[in-house]
Amino acid sequence: MANSGSVAKSIFNAQEKTVSERDLDWAVVQRVQAGNVGAFDQLVQKYREHIFSVIYNMTSNREDASDLTQDTFIKAFQAIGRFKGKSSFFTWIYRIAINTTMTFLKKRNRRRFISYEKINEEVSSSEIYERLTAKNRSEKGALVSELQEKLNDALQKLSLKHRTVVILHEIEGLEHAEIAEITKTSVGTVRSRLHYAKQQLQSYLQEYIG
């Protein structure tokens, strides 16, 4: 009972935090709309890494991800005058990023150029890598780069819709409802896409799982 109470409290805190974040962003947006163009930098600094991460994981190419992240912010900057605050800025900018990336990937079609980001060393010494190294009896450095390649390959095999949902939920840590708002679908659709995508990934990454 105490556990459910603490869970409810944490959900409440999360909602409260989200509301205050939304208000803060809205205040900055209003300043930009009033002509303080420099205030837009605050929004860039706040969201650039999240946006980059989503786009990078969708494209598996750091140069494309950099360009598309810039495109996203430029589009947002050009359209910010029309932003009415009906949704949060966070949802809005994520939606621009995903639409921009999807358009790019559809145009790019079958051509695939891959260039990966370096993996943070702290993470490469994490518990999961320890377990994988022990399980596969392989050298850690080789395993890290091999797994990175396999993970990116597996993600690229997913359809754009399924990839988006997996990235937003499992990598970015967004809630189902937030993803539903960003992708303009229902929570049920998000859950079903997530379930299917995980099944697919499980089959692609079988050798590392279990």
Added chain:
Amino acid sequence: MADINKAQEKEVTVEDLLRLKRAERPDEAFWGTFDRELHQRMLQSLVKKDPWYVQVLRGVSGRIAQTTAVGAAAAFLAAVMLRPAYVEWAQTGTGAAVAQQDSELGFDGSNGLNGSNGSNGSVSASMESMGDASRGRTERAQLALAAAQITAPVTEVAMADLEVVMTPDYQIEAISAGVDAAYTQDFTHDRLQVAAYDSAAYVADTASFAGSGLATGLVY
């Protein structure tokens, strides 16, 4: 050793593997370049002109909007000014007579001047002669022409009647410059402004002010 065995016992899930992707983040140097490029592109986007096709499209859509607006205004004015006259004309029964006559003759209404109450007799006479189904198409056409000729003088009488019945409830104001018409000119300028300026202190944005030391303007 015990820790390694314990770690081995735990199963690795898809979620665990995907969480590793969070570690693929660019370094600070990347963000420095990113910010610089983004600022440049944002500034370019502020001063960048639209491509030629967007400009053309905007011009065309502006023209279409103007034309539509003018057309709609003209249609509205026509409806407001002509409809009362038409309603009154229709109420006299003339319109109904014309319609009946046209349908009897098999006309499509193109010779709309041939209708009046007084023409009914002659028209029905000709209609009776047209009633015979055995007549050929040419003969019927000749008869129709004859009927039209017969009704022509009667039409003049009917028009005279119409003048009595129809009283126009609108007026058209004609405005023409240079003629002693009965209208007042309400669009004259109130005053003529003459301003001198110091060319050293004044920064001219347009070519029209560039070479002159005197600026004039009509104030309405």
